[in-house]
Amino acid sequence: MLNRTFAALADPTRRRILEHLARGDRCVTDLARPHAMSLPAVSKHLRVLEKARLLRRRRYGRVHEMQLEAKPLKQAAQWVEEYRKFWEGSLDRLAEYLDKTNKQSQKKGAK
């Protein structure tokens, strides 16, 4: 699951789509408009996001409405936070401190 979530987030077009969606549900054509690419291209991106469960799709007649789904993002956030905190705590606390006080001298940090 994390594979798909991170892979989905790795593409800037898809991140922008999510950003637009964060302002409310949108149909495919609306979401495609600000992106300089064809509709099928956007359609593919939407399917990637859908497979990653970052959005849910509902059909109202011929219009498809997308809705954000926060759950996988929560999982991703947890993974990132866990490791970030862990190794900032264990390895980089000194480096980070030095980083704040002296832009140079953190190179000899841990080991």
Added chain:
Amino acid sequence: MLNRTFAALADPTRRRILEHLARGDRCVTDLARPHAMSLPAVSKHLRVLEKARLLRRRRYGRVHEMQLEAKPLKQAAQWVEEYRKFWEGSLDRLAEYLDKTNKQSQKKGAK
């Protein structure tokens, strides 16, 4: 930068490498051992992580030692958290609440 970070994190082998690294600096051979793949394959993964600046490499003679670098992860965490909070706040606050109290009934949540 986010592109590379998320792309790097999308591969399970690379996530496992980071997990091992979180327990301390490691050389290439050590990092390769638990993965059922060739050394060049691991070497490639390390280069991907290095390009994403998720790790720094230092050469001690013929041994390359890897060290975690938390900065890009912090950026990624910020991106994820920003959007997660935003749309949980706007759309999924109710769903999230229901999630805590009743494992089932959040399906009809927003909209």
Added chain:
DNA sequence: TGAATATTTAACCATCTGGTTAAGTATGTA
């Protein structure tokens, strides 16, 4: 010097990715 160790580079391969255009499927509207 010569052999072993640590690692990368090169060449190759199959599959995935992100885009295209053209055609197809539903649905709404005149």
Added chain:
DNA sequence: TACATACTTAACCAGATGGTTAAATATTCA
């Protein structure tokens, strides 16, 4: 019915990705 609209599917393409094996490059050790 016929046309327009919303969207997907199909076929294709170039380039990236994730793996392989074989060979090259340092470095250490005897």
